[in-house]
Amino acid sequence: xxxxxxxxxxxxxxxxxxxxxxxxxxxxxxxxxxxxxxxxxxxxxxxxxxxxxxxxxxxxxxxxxxxxxxxxxxxxxxxxxxxxxxxxxxxxxxxxxxxxxxxxxxxxxxxxxxxxxxxxxxxxxxxxxxxxxxxxxxxxxxxxxxxxxxxxxxxxxxxxxxxxxxxxxxxxxxxxxxxxxxxxxxxxxxxxxxxxxxxxxxxxxxxxxxxxxxxxxxxxxxxxxxxxxxxxxxxxxxxxxxxxxxxxxxxxxxxxxxxxxxxxxxxxxxxxxxxxx
Ligand code: KIV
Numbered sequence: 001x002x003x004x005x006x007x008x009x010x011x012x013x014x015x016x017x018x019x020x021x022x023x024x025x026x027x028x029x030x031x032x033x034x035x036x037x038x039x040x041x042x043x044x045x046x047x048x049x050x051x052x053x054x055x056x057x058x059x060x061x062x063x064x065x066x067x068x069x070x071x072x073x074x075x076x077x078x079x080x081x082x083x084x085x086x087x088x089x090x091x092x093x094x095x096x097x098x099x100x101x102x103x104x105x106x107x108x109x110x111x112x113x114x115x116x117x118x119x120x121x122x123x124x125x126x127x128x129x130x131x132x133x134x135x136x137x138x139x140x141x142x143x144x145x146x147x148x149x150x151x152x153x154x155x156x157x158x159x160x161x162x163x164x165x166x167x168x169x170x171x172x173x174x175x176x177x178x179x180x181x182x183x184x185x186x187x188x189x190x191x192x193x194x195x196x197x198x199x200x201x202x203x204x205x206x207x208x209x210x211x212x213x214x215x216x217x218x219x220x221x222x223x224x225x226x227x228x229x230x231x232x233x234x235x236x237x238x239x240x241x242x243x244x245x246x247x248x249x250x251x252x253x254x255x256x257x258x259x260x261x262x263x264x265x266x267x268x269x270x271x272x273x274x275x276x277x
Pocket of ligand 1: 096228
């Protein structure tokens with residue numbers, strides 16, 4: 001696989017679109033994606049040249065302190081999505097549809113997807129689930145809203161499965177995953193996130209469908225990779241799944257800075273005369 005060409009120095013990088021992601025897959029260029037929930041983080045990720053920024057409902061865990069993504073509401077996702085979209089110039093911005101905002105029926109899903117696009121200025125929405133969601137995906141795509149699918153470990157169904165263990169290790173489940181991926185593509189999804197499945201199966205699915213397959217804990221054979229930013233930065237410490245590579249230990253640095261500040265204030269060493277008027 002080739003890597004993406006660097007834009008010329010000083011040149012404005014081209015906006016990433018659903019179409020350019022398809023072209024990247026066809027050209028064998030690996031797609032990069034990360035999550036963001038606020039303006040500054042989105043701006044930094046965009047400046048780093050990451051192709052897709054997902055406003056994940058993982059916000060429920062890494063920003064809001066819930067145990068799962070389930071309590072996250074439409075209003076909260078609209079807020080996170082709007083502040084992220086304001087920080088991004090180049091990346092494609094995708095927003096997660098929160099639990100129960102799209103499961104009841106296709107009309108309600110369409111209304112909520114429309115709110116996400118109109119009120120938050122994101123460019124696409126992501127839904128968790130396979131074949132069963134296809135009528136909903138068709139309804140949303142038909143009015144011009146791009147949909148990203150999400151298969152494998154689907155965190156909004158955590159209470160159904162009762163575990164965050166690797167999915168599709170049994171032949172029957174693996175076959176269902178292949179079927180779901182094909183169905184999502186036929187329903188019009190422009191890309192599919194596949195979470196925590198065996199690497200060989202993910203590679204096979206990436207070869208099976210024309211749309212980009214973006215993996216998280218799904219090995220190197222996917223068309224792209226996504227991680228939760230707070231995990232890869234070492235800010236969120238509650239879980240450390242094997243598939244997360246820690247690129248920094250920002251949480252440790254932040255804690256040390258807060259401790260130094262508190263120590264200086266208590267010792268009367270902050271503010272100094274130079275820091276006073
Ligand atoms: O909510 C999220 O952050 C996600 C990623 C794990 C893909 O869906």
